[in-house]
Each structure stands twice: as structure tokens, then as C-alpha cells.
Amino acid sequence: MDELDSILAAGRQLSSAKAMLDLLRQVLEDIDMLASEAGRILVLIADPALPGEEGRAALARYQRNFQEILSLLAASRHVSQLLMSNAEDGNPGMLRSLDLLERIASRLPRPPADSAAARAMLPDLSAFTLAVLEARDSFAADRGAIEAQLSLNLEQLDDQQATLGALEDTDLLKEAARLQALQIRQQLAGHAIGLGALVPRCLLDLRSV
Template structure:
């Protein structure tokens, strides 16, 4: 086999192959350093990139779910604020009813207490009507008024969590002022109007309070899950920049040495000319 040839420079070929491999490795390392990712696209690692895209989709879904539940939480907070005021006012109404149940009241006194009762009843109606958030309310079932059940997504799979609305105008508002002591006493009886409505208010407070607690817990869980997903995603595709930085410097030195070696190998055929000099 000929070793001294101007047609085939084995040394230059070897040097060129080594330099090409170094350049390829350098390009990969530079990409990792510049992007911060070990896997930034499917060419780097198709399987890992596919998994990463699926995880990113889950992260986007969870983020959207929390945003939607945050909006529903606003509706619940407004609802509970209104119900708390209704409950407080119902306490005052009970006090007035007890007075109206007194058969010794004069006609003038009864009229005054009835006016006070009606005023408190109107306050309850206003609290219920005003308990809206962004045009939505849980204290009416009338869709035209922004009421009705509310279904919100709770996770990245778009699983729904439904909040059931109540018809506040009929189930939470006491009847008009009783006209006499007997009617007032009847309203205060165990199955009377006031007791029935107060029980409905308490039930609504309990239900919507439980809904609010659930949504807060679900959003907290989603945030923890987001942290876990992002940590796992980072472990899968993030580059170790300290390692890549050291590797980059080593490859740059190898590139310089490879370029010098190729230059030397390319000059070796020049030595054959000396054989033909006189």
C-alpha cells in the first residue's frame, strides 16, 4: 500500500474526520448552552421531546383550570358575603317577629314594627339581588339574570365540578309582615315561615361554604401538581449548564487543535517535492 501519495492523503482524511466530529459535538453543546435545554426539539431526542410536549400540555391545562376556578371562587365569595348579610338581617327580623307576636301591642306600635319588618325584608331581597360577580350569581336559577348552576373545570382533563344555584327570592326571603300576633307566632313556630327560611339560609351558607373550601383545596392541589410537573419536565429536558460549559471549553480547544492538525496533514505532500529537487 502506497504511503507517500499526492492523490490520497490519509493523514488529512483522518484529521478532517476528527475535526468534523468535534464540530458536530460543539454545535450540540452550543445549542444546549444557548437554549438551556438538553432536548429543545425532536431532533435532539424524539421520545423525550414527545413526553415533554405532553407534560407541557398538562401544565397549560392545569393553569387554565386554576384560572377558571379562580373566577368561580369570586362568584362564591360574593355569594357568601351576601348570605352572611342575609343571615345577620334574619336575626334582626326574628327580634321584630317576637315583638309582633305580643298581643298587647297597640295598633300604632304594631304598625311601626311592621314597617321595621318590611324594611329588613327589603334589605334581604337587595342582598340577594346584588350578590353578583361578573354578571353571574348563585342566588337565582333564572338564566336571564345570570343565575343557574355553574359548572367549572377542575383539572387538565376538563373534569367538571358543578355548583347548584338556589332560588333566593322565594326560598330565602321571609313572607310579608304578619298582620296580627297570631300570624307572627305562627311564623316563629317550628314549621313556620321564618324558621323555614332561616333553615334555608343556613343550608345555603353550609353548601356554598363547602363549595368554596373544595375549590380552594383543588386550586392548591393543582399548584402543587404544577410544581411537580415542571420539576419533572426540567429533569427530562433541561441541560446541565455547568457541565455543558466545561464541555464547551474542551471542545473549543479540540477544534483549534484539530484545525492545526488538518493544516499540518495538508502540508505533508509538499515534502514529496524535495525528492525531485536536484
């Protein structure tokens, strides 16, 4: 039965990692839109001919945009850490995702002091946007790998059920073994469904920050 418990633990960890990646991909899509808007605002600020009042208004918009991106990143890191805390063991992929999120946050250009600073920041903002898109694609690839691992996890569970079914012990023992395997499958399904429902709620909370 130890192997069945191991399959259950692995399945829970994979489901947590998948939920985390789903959340981060959605957050990065939001950040990509915010970064695109920030780029348009920065171009305005970089124009030395922009009247002072309009320049101040544009700078205020950039500052709000900047804070919104930071808030999204900070809140998504917090939720990701909560998901990681529910995993039995530290998942290297989840840790790598959090590290990537930290590096993205560090590349976000701060609000410029003047038009010259805004012009100098334009390449930095482009680099930030590129990093966001690369991270989103990386998370999508990681999610695909986790889906494959989850499928393998269920195949292992099926193999265990077949092995247990071939035991020559009493019918009662075989039925107990089959029941445990079924319960594990149900637990994995319930865990995945629960995390799947959690992600949309988390996104709503993050977007209302």
C-alpha cells in the same frame, strides 16, 4: 404545553369559584343577622296587644328588613353570575351555589298582613334562618374543597416543571418551557389576588344597596 394551558384554565376557574363562595358566605352572614332582627320584629307584630301605631311601625321595619334581604340576595346572585361568566367552563359547584341561593330567596317569608299572620310566619322565618346557616356552612365546606383543588393544581404545575426540566432537548427549549410554567404560576397568582380584592369591594357595594 397543552397541559400547562389546561392547568391555567382550571386554576382560573377554581379561583373564580373560591371568590364566589367567599362573597356568598359573607352575604349569608349579613342575611343571618338581618333574619335574626326580622324574627324579633315579627314577634312584636305577632302580639295582638301591640298598639296599632307601634304595630304599623314594626311592620314598616319588617318590610325594610325584608327588602334589604331580597336586595342582598339579588345583588349577590348578579355578582356570582359575573364571576361565573369569567370561568372558561360552567362549574357545577358554582351552579349549585346559585341554585341554593335561589331556593333560600324563595323561603323568605313576606311581610304579614296582621298579627295572626305574623304568628303563623314565625316557624317559616326560623326555617329560613336555618336554611341560611346550612347554606353558609355548605359554602364553607365547598371553599375548603376548592382550596385543596387549588393546591393540587399547583402541585401539577410543579410536576410539569420537573418533567419539562428533564427534557433532553436544547437548553433554549427547556428554558422556554420553564418560563411558560413560571408565567402560568404568576398568572394564577395574579388572578387569585385580583379576585381576592374584588370580594371586599363587592361586599361594600352589596351592603350599600
